[in-house]
Amino acid sequence: MVTITVCIGSGCHVRGARKIIEKIKQYIVDYDLDCNITLKGCFCQNLCNEGVIVKFNDLLVSGVTTENIISYVKKYVVNR
Numbered sequence: 575m576v577t578i579t580v581c582i583g584s585g586c587h588v589r590g591a592r593k594i595i596e597k598i599k600q601y602i603v604d605y606d607l608d609c610n611i612t613l614k615g616c617f618c619q620n621l622c623n624e625g626v627i628v629k630f631n632d633l634l635v636s637g638v639t640t641e642n643i644i645s646y647v648k649k650y651v652v653n654r
């Protein structure tokens with residue numbers, strides 16, 4: 575089980591955090607990963623200039639976009 579935590583602070587929100595969450599949710603449905611992923615939101619991680627910030631368990635990843643989020647999910651959840 576991997577906990578994916580997406581920053582939903584205002585800085586990451588304007589950089590597309592909501593769309594990233596939607597992409598993760600859709601991926602979970604498409605690949606039946608409900609038992610493998612817990613999806614959560616968190617408040618500002620004080621790295622707003624590097625957002626969107628996403629954590630995979632305790633591993634923090636910066637610069638996440640709708641274009642690269644699925645590659646991170648594959649790397650840190652599916653293929654780990």
Ligand code: FES
Nearest residue numbers: 583585586619621
């Ligand atoms: S709003 Fe996400 S790091 Fe500040």
